[in-house]
Amino acid sequence: xxxxxxxxxxxxxxxxxxxxxxxxxxxxxxxxxxxxxxxxxxxxxxxxxxxxxxxxxxxxxxxxxxxxxxxxxxxxxxxxxxxxxxxxxxxxxxxxxxxxxxxxxxxxxxxxxxxxxxxxxxxxxxxxxxxxxxxxxxxxxxxxxxxxxxxxxxxxxxxxxxxxxxxxxxxxxxxxxxxxxxxxxxxxxxxxxxxxxxxxxxxxxxxxxxxxxxxxxxxxxxxxxxxxxxxxxxxxxxxxxxxxxxxxxxxxxxxxxxxxxxxxxxxxxxxxxxxxxxxxxxxxxxxxxxxxxxx
Numbered sequence: 001x002x003x004x005x006x007x008x009x010x011x012x013x014x015x016x017x018x019x020x021x022x023x024x025x026x027x028x029x030x031x032x033x034x035x036x037x038x039x040x041x042x043x044x045x046x047x048x049x050x051x052x053x054x055x056x057x058x059x060x061x062x063x064x065x066x067x068x069x070x071x072x073x074x075x076x077x078x079x080x081x082x083x084x085x086x087x088x089x090x091x092x093x094x095x096x097x098x099x100x101x102x103x104x105x106x107x108x109x110x111x112x113x114x115x116x117x118x119x120x121x122x123x124x125x126x127x128x129x130x131x132x133x134x135x136x137x138x139x140x141x142x143x144x145x146x147x148x149x150x151x152x153x154x155x156x157x158x159x160x161x162x163x164x165x166x167x168x169x170x171x172x173x174x175x176x177x178x179x180x181x182x183x184x185x186x187x188x189x190x191x192x193x194x195x196x197x198x199x200x201x202x203x204x205x206x207x208x209x210x211x212x213x214x215x216x217x218x219x220x221x222x223x224x225x226x227x228x229x230x231x232x233x234x235x236x237x238x239x240x241x242x243x244x245x246x247x248x249x250x251x252x253x254x255x256x257x258x259x260x261x262x263x264x265x266x267x268x269x270x271x272x273x274x275x276x277x278x279x280x281x282x283x284x285x286x287x288x289x290x291x292x293x294x295x
Contacts, residue, residue: 008262012255015136016205016244017175020191021143021162022182027189029086030054031182031223032140035240037081041070043090046142053233054226064098064124067091071131082244083132086142088172089163095124122168129171138244141172145181161200177204182223190220205247 020028029046032038033056040047040058047058061067074083085091099120100107106117113121132139143162150157160181164172173179179202182191193203194217209221226235 006262008255008259012251014248014251015138016177016247017133017139017141018178018180018240019141019143019162019172019176019202020180020182021145022191023145023184025049026182026184027223028142028182029084030226030237031191031239032084032086032142034237035082035084035138035140036244037079038084038138038140039074039077039080039082040084040086041067041091042086043094044087046086051227051231051233054237061094064094067094067128071128071135074135074137080137082138082140083135084140084142085132087163088141088143091128092121092125092165092168095121095128098124118167122171125168126171133175140240157198159198159200173202176202178202178207183220188225189223191223192218192220194218205250207243207247 020032022028029040030050033040033047033050033054038056040056042058042060045060047055059066059070061070074080096113096117099113099117103117103120106114106120108114143164145160146163148159148161150159162169162173162179178193179200180191180193181199181201182189184190192199192209193201193205193207194209195201195203196217207221209219211217212219224235224239226233226237228234
């Protein structure tokens, strides 16, 4: 029997990996907390900024030993469906502090890490990502944004990307299903997973905003406002739960079509459309004035 399986013999993937990045205070942590049955590895105490009605179980790792303790518990917690890592920036700081304490000879006289220290941190980071990947759970990474200035012809253009060092970024982004840029504009919040020329994104699950024929691209999607001006919760925080459930049905539907094509039989019912909520129209694209975020 061949070790190579036919497409219809493979089991469909049941989990998602996602990265949400953007300006401070634009709602990244709150959005991440809307995933199904989540827990938060809260490296920067971001849960304190989430409305009390939408907070979830969390743990703040202060050392790399704490990180390993959390991973061991997560492996033995089948009821947990989603693990949120907030933020990658602080995860890397925690890893470097471990290197400083454990391998002091890798720190230079002026207190800065040597190249070997960065290499050791990279190994810790790769091990962490691999363990998260093998957990069989949804993984959501949260990161801040970095603005890179690049010359395009005679113009200086700003490109937006997650605040992950360029040498370490591929360890996460290569295997991501979704990478979304989040921003605020006029008191409303938006996210896009569709790559633009100056914004790094990834969309392998076909979750789009409205198509704009004038610029031949999808507009950002509005993120529902779930608190009022007084800070009271007005709706459940379930945006990503609805998306994850929709995507699971989409994947299963595609798998059923492939299996039925190989073995003709009754066709499955069509999958439901992606979840949408009535919200203000999104701007055509974020600009420097709209990406600074708000409370």
